[in-house]
Every structure is written in C-alpha cells, then in structure tokens.
Amino acid sequence: MLGGLMRKGSIAASLFWLSAGWLILALVATGFLLTDLYSRALDTSLSQTLEFHVESLTGALLEAGDPVSPEIALTDPRFDRPRSGWYWAIRDANGTLYNLSTSVVGIDLPVVTGPPDVLGRRTAVMDDVFGTRMRVVERAVTVAPTTYQIVVTGNLSEILELVDDFRGQAFIVLGAVCVMLAVMSFIVARFALRPISRLSKAIENVRSGDTGVVAGTYPREIAPLAEEVNELLRSNAQIIERARNQVGNLAHGLKTPIAVLRNEAGAKKGALADVVLAESDKMSTMVATYLERARLAARTSVVGKRADATMVMLRLTRVMSKIHPDVTVAFQRPDASLPWFRGDEADLEEMAGNLLDNACKWSKGQVGVRLDAERGDTGTILLIRIDDNGAGLSEEDAQKVLRRGVRLDEKTPGSGLGLDIVKELVDVYGGSLELKRSALGGLLVELRLPTARLGSMAKPVAS
Numbered sequence: 001m002l003g004g005l006m007r008k009g010s011i012a013a014s015l016f017w018l019s020a021g022w023l024i025l026a027l028v029a030t031g032f033l034l035t036d037l038y039s040r041a042l043d044t045s046l047s048q049t050l051e052f053h054v055e056s057l058t059g060a061l062l063e064a065g066d067p068v069s070p071e072i073a074l075t076d077p078r079f080d081r082p083r084s085g086w087y088w089a090i091r092d093a094n095g096t097l098y099n100l101s102t103s104v105v106g107i108d109l110p111v112v113t114g115p116p117d118v119l120g121r122r123t124a125v126m127d128d129v130f131g132t133r134m135r136v137v138e139r140a141v142t143v144a145p146t147t148y149q150i151v152v153t154g155n156l157s158e159i160l161e162l163v164d165d166f167r168g169q170a171f172i173v174l175g176a177v178c179v180m181l182a183v184m185s186f187i188v189a190r191f192a193l194r195p196i197s198r199l200s201k202a203i204e205n206v207r208s209g210d211t212g213v214v215a216g217t218y219p220r221e222i223a224p225l226a227e228e229v230n231e232l233l234r235s236n237a238q239i240i241e242r243a244r245n246q247v248g249n250l251a252h253g254l255k256t257p258i259a260v261l262r263n264e265a266g267a268k269k270g271a272l273a274d275v276v277l278a279e280s281d282k283m284s285t286m287v288a289t290y291l292e293r294a295r296l297a298a299r300t301s302v303v304g305k306r307a308d309a310t311m312v313m314l315r316l317t318r319v320m321s322k323i324h325p326d327v328t329v330a331f332q333r334p335d336a337s338l339p340w341f342r343g344d345e346a347d348l349e350e351m352a353g354n355l356l357d358n359a360c361k362w363s364k365g366q367v368g369v370r371l372d373a374e375r376g377d378t379g380t381i382l383l384i385r386i387d388d389n390g391a392g393l394s395e396e397d398a399q400k401v402l403r404r405g406v407r408l409d410e411k412t413p414g415s416g417l418g419l420d421i422v423k424e425l426v427d428v429y430g431g432s433l434e435l436k437r438s439a440l441g442g443l444l445v446e447l448r449l450p451t452a453r454l455g456s457m458a459k460p461v462a463s
Helices: 012-064 155-192 193-207 223-269 271-300 309-323 345-362 396-398 418-429
Strands: 088-091 097-100 121-127 131-145 146-155 328-332 366-378 379-388 434-439 444-451
Touching: 012 088, 012 121, 012 131, 012 146, 012 155, 131 155, 146 155, 155 193, 193 223, 223 271, 309 328, 309 345, 309 366, 309 379, 345 366, 345 379, 345 396, 345 418, 345 444, 418 434
Parallel strands: 328 366
Antiparallel strands: 088 097, 088 146, 121 131, 131 146, 366 379, 379 444, 434 444
C-alpha cells in the first residue's frame, strides 16, 4: 500500500513526507514543552511544600519560645528517614544547631547566601554529601533576644526523576499519536488525490479507445484541466481534418494539370514529349504517395481508436484460405487476455493482410499465424508472427525487399508496394517490422504494434 504511494515524483508522497516531517517537529516540540510545564509544576509544588514546613516550624518556635523544645517537629515521615534529602534544622547566625530532624545524619546542612526576599527568605538549589540535589529554603525568626535561622530542604532529585519518567512516557504516547496522524495523513492524501487518479484513468480511456472525450465530474481544482484536455482533443481533431482537406484539395488540384501534361505529351512525338511524359508520371506517383502518407498520418493521429487483433487475424486467415485454397493457414488463437491494437482496424487489416498475402504467395502450402503480447521499454506490445515454408530470404534480400517498389521476382503478380505500405503504417504507429528465418524453413515476419489497455477491453472470440 505504502509502496504505491512512495513512488518518485508522487504528489501523494510529497504530501505524506511534508506532513510527517511537520508532525515530527510539532510533536517533539510538544513533548519538550509538556515536560517543561510538568517540571515547573512539580518544582512549584515542592517550593510551596517547603514554605509550608518553614511556616509550621516558625509557628512552633514562636509558640514554644525555646528552639530546643520537643514540641518543635514536623509530622511528615520523610524528615525521619536518613539520606532522604528532606531535612530541617534550627540554628543561630553562628551556625550553632539547636534542633533538627532525625533525617540529618552524617551531613552538614548548607548555608544559604545572598539577600533575602521581602518575606525574609532565602532559597537555593544545592547537593548534600550523598549527591542528592535539594531545594533549600531558609528563614530568619527572632525570639528575643536571639535571631534563629530555620532551614528546610526537599529532595529535588526525586522531582528530576519524575520529570525524566514523564518525558519518556510522553514521547512514547506522542510517538503513537504521530504514527496515527501519519496514517491519517496517508489516508487523506489517498482520498484527496483520488480525483486525479480518475482523471488519469479517463485520459487513458481516451488514449486506448474506450471513449472519445474525458468524461466524469471532478473537483473545481482539476476540472479546468479536464476541460482543457477535451478542448485539446477537439482542436487536434479539427486541425487533422483541416490538414486532410487541404492535402486532398492540393492533390486534386494537381491531378488535372498533370493529366493535361500527360495527354499533351502522349499526343506528341519526340524527345521533349518523352521527357514531359516521364516527369509527369513521376509527379503523379509523388502526389499519390504523399497523399497516401498524409491520409495515414491523419488517420492514426486521431486518439480513441482500437481494434481486436484476434478478430482481425481470424477474419484474414479465413479470407486468405479462400483466396489461396492450396495453402493451409494455421492460426494459433491466443487467450482472451491478449491486448487490443491501439489504432484503426482498417490499418491493422492492411498491414496484416499484406504480410499474410505475401506469405501465402511465397509459401509451399503451409503458413502459420500467431499472436502474442510481450513487454517492451514503453509497455506491452502486440506481436504478430507470420511464417511460411517457402524459400525464405537472405539477410541482404530481407533488407532490400522493404524498399519502395523493390521486387525480387517480377513474375509473381503485384506492384511491389505491399511491404512498403506496411512499413509506412508501422512507422506511423511507432511499431517495428522484422524479417527473419522461419522454423518452417521459409520467412518469418514479426510485426510489433502498440496496444490498448489489457483486461476489460479484451473479448472472447466466437469461432
């Protein structure tokens, strides 16, 4: 599924990767932002807890009036556990301790320096001898005549561990969200670009001959493209029709003067008349040749034509069997999945008919016809093979016989233009024609032509 999306140059792939990249950046930033907010919230909660404990000790000291009174204590059990990072103590300005929590074992509580705030408190972040990071809050309380320092610490390392755990869990959750959003982006891209696929399919239907115009309803973003393609098809058809008419008019306009020249030259005797007659014949042949070429080019330039090659070859073999009753024409019929010929049916009949007729003329009673589909550089190609058991041709003769008007045997009826007409049509359709040695001993002709779409346009052939 993803393989089809990630093709090089795909709009869907570009949208997917842009969305995925933006999602990753946004979610990573969100993860760090949430972690920072969580860290600030825990730190604020710790500071508020320490301030509450400072206020509690201050109230107990003022009520007892004696810093060593056993009434001065905190009920939080964390202050009873050694090395917990939760400590409190009451000392004077000289550092003399008067009271402390049972958790203060083997350590010296840090002295906070710096100016106090408006409430007389000093705060700092320090490490104890065990490497535990602590937040320290210190407040001065005067019980006449002595001023005492109340110090309370909280375990900041626990907060940092909680923040690390939260960060890991947050990125796991955000990673899952990123995957879900990426899948959603992929689905959205597929659905959003579905009209483009429908447009491509409609254009392919025109090219393969299913329809003559791009049909369907499209979103307003690509509807103008479909309209422009249809307008281009209409314009192309009009240009071809005008060109065909102009060529026809030119040919008909030249035929009359050439006929007059030939008649006049034929009525005269002498060298000049012979020259005029010979040149008139050349001009007449050239006019006919280029008119035929223009007709072929115009006809094959029109999109939307296709032909069932199996039906055409089946019909031709039946005709040739009647024309050449002494020749056995064996047609190896393909299965129904054979692609159709992309072009005019009359052109296919003209190409295949000329080749099949030549094979029957030169064979010794046996001709084989086979249709196949092969993969080429530009896609699937229709391959027509016609071979016979005649004398065959040498490589030099095979090249020579494809030239216009060349005939290797003047005794056999014909003009010598059949293979040249085939070659002309093959060139127009962008196909190829090869002459080889046949397994039957004679000539093998391989005709390769463009195909229309596979599958839906193939039909079962009736016997």
